[in-house]
Amino acid sequence: MTGGADDKEERTTRCHLAANMVQRIKKNWFLLGVVCVITWAKLWPWLGAKGGPLKPEVTVKYISVMAIFLTSGMSMRTEDLTQAMMNIKMHLFVQSYTLILVPCLVSLLVESLRLMSLVNPLFLQGLLVVGCMPPPVSSAVILTKAVGGNDAAAVFNSALGSFLGIMVTPILLLYLVGTHAAVPFVSIITSLSLTVLLPLVMGQVIRGFIVNWIEEKQPPFGSISSSILLFIIYTTFCDTFINTTSGVDMTGLLSVIVIVFLCQATFLSVAYLLSSYVMRFPRGDTIAVMFCSTHKSLTLGVPMVKIVFANNPQLSSLTIPLLVYHPTQILLGGFLVPFLQSWVSHGPGLPN
Template sequence: MAESPKHSAVPRFSLVEEIKKRWFLLSIVIVIAFAKIYPPLGAKHGPLRPEYTVKYIAVSLIFFNSGLSLKSEELKRALGQVRLHLFIQSFTLLFIPVLIFILTHILEPIHIMSPVYLKGLQVVGCMPPPVSSAVILTKAVGGNEAAAIFNSAAGSFIGIVVTPILLLIFVGTSSSVPFLSIFTKLSMTVLVPLILGQISRNYVKNWLEEKKPPFGTISSCILLLIIYTTFCDTFKKTDSDFSIRSVVSVAILVVLTQLLLVGLAAFLSSFVSDFNRKDRIAVFFCSTHKSLTLGIPILKIVFVDSPDLSSFTLPLLIYHPTQILLGSSLVSMLQSWVQGEETSTTNDDRPIV
């Protein structure tokens, strides 16, 4: 008796699951909406006192959390690939800022959008790589995960010093804060908490490995508070221009810029004979991704009291989800590409089945 054909299970759409996956992106929209409804709550000198609670406590907590969660012992695996590291760091912290500087100066005379948003795009170009997203996507594809971990972590450390310099060179600052003061504040609220987090990790390493605290969620929640207070300051100003048209035009420009950067990273890395496909996956993600977690706190320090702070952050807020969505959409295709190299290397002259 013939068996009835088995129907393959069709995955059903679950709104709850989708919200869980996208909770951070949805939360960004929600906190910006709340900032618009009643900006005095989170604005400077308001009830939340962000000039103290955010500027010092929240920012320090983010970087202490990063230091506590960062597995520095894993970085040793990739130390020998010097050319790969130099390529990634040069691309993200030198090539991209210069390229975007050229692009924004070409676009400025065309008047396609306000110059302040073009400066915001330049701000994105000056940002260091993120600690998490590039590593997660590199691992998902089957790329050089150790190199991704090393470059994301190293880029974050380097970015603490290099990013403020790049911002002052390419964007400038309307603030009267002197250069030395900026780096003093960065050291106290970024570098010191990061180092303290790494030191603390050595004492609670076993507990962390066993309990696996939600470091990413903790940092994301603190970051939402920073985003909220930043936009409260913006909406409190009656002259702020933050229209739907502005958001859409910035989003289009950010997406096109990211596609250009991804294409250039893939193209230029193909000329380096030392890089295999796994290495190029690390290049693909690490050299084009930019950190929101590191970026916004640094902007809050470098552009303190600037009326354009939120306009500067808008392109970065759009770039962050775009890099994740674009990278996620390419995972399947890139997996096949990486596996193709492994199959041909393993089988040598044997036919590929």
């Protein structure tokens, strides 16, 4: 009898352990997904690289970004988006942080590293270019939504930052890098309008017809966006592994990776402290601020680098900091998601 009782208790214990394991996997599925897609990118980079079978130049640049803003438009209440647009204080903070403070901080860092002669001068120029870039139109929105932050504010600031960057980035490059960049304004504005504004408006229109169904069924828009982000991470790392594995000084590459990681950790920390304890933004707004103000656009960045340094034989080395920055910001943001979710869940108000 005792043996049977022990067996039953052991089976119960195993069931509890299995249930706990399943629960942890469900809770951290995104982090596990990040590890998996990076591993796949390392093993099969040709599959998701530009020109590869998955065609990220179309599926990511257009389809994925449009899907993100279409689902954002469907999931957000119109009054929330309208309210987000009126949050002038937050918009000024985000745009000033990403287009003024970050370039200044990167410039100071580059000058310090240049005096110490610790990093390849080409990589330092590349870091300056990264600092001048505007925010992207996808990753900040997805991560804000995944955490449970103010995704309406993230949508508005990402779009606004991209449009401002078209005008501000060339000025920053001229001032900090010393090279003039002729940016194709019309084509970039057209692209942003088609991939950001149009899907967002369409999502709002669709929501108007099925709002009752959305509120009743609660579709997993957050999980959909997170899945899209995993695809973006995979294709981004495919490009990174292919473009940074040949003809590059590995010591210099490692130094860039370390510098970029430390920069992003610093930018995120400063954004959190300023928005939480100086500006006193609510938790949801703080999440949007953290991602929108610290992320940099690869989509606008790579064409910009090619325009500015068109005749430079070391163009590939100049693009490495941006290629490193892009996956790092997504990876770091992805790992922060569960911790920030816990922080936001304590309440929508001001931090303790």
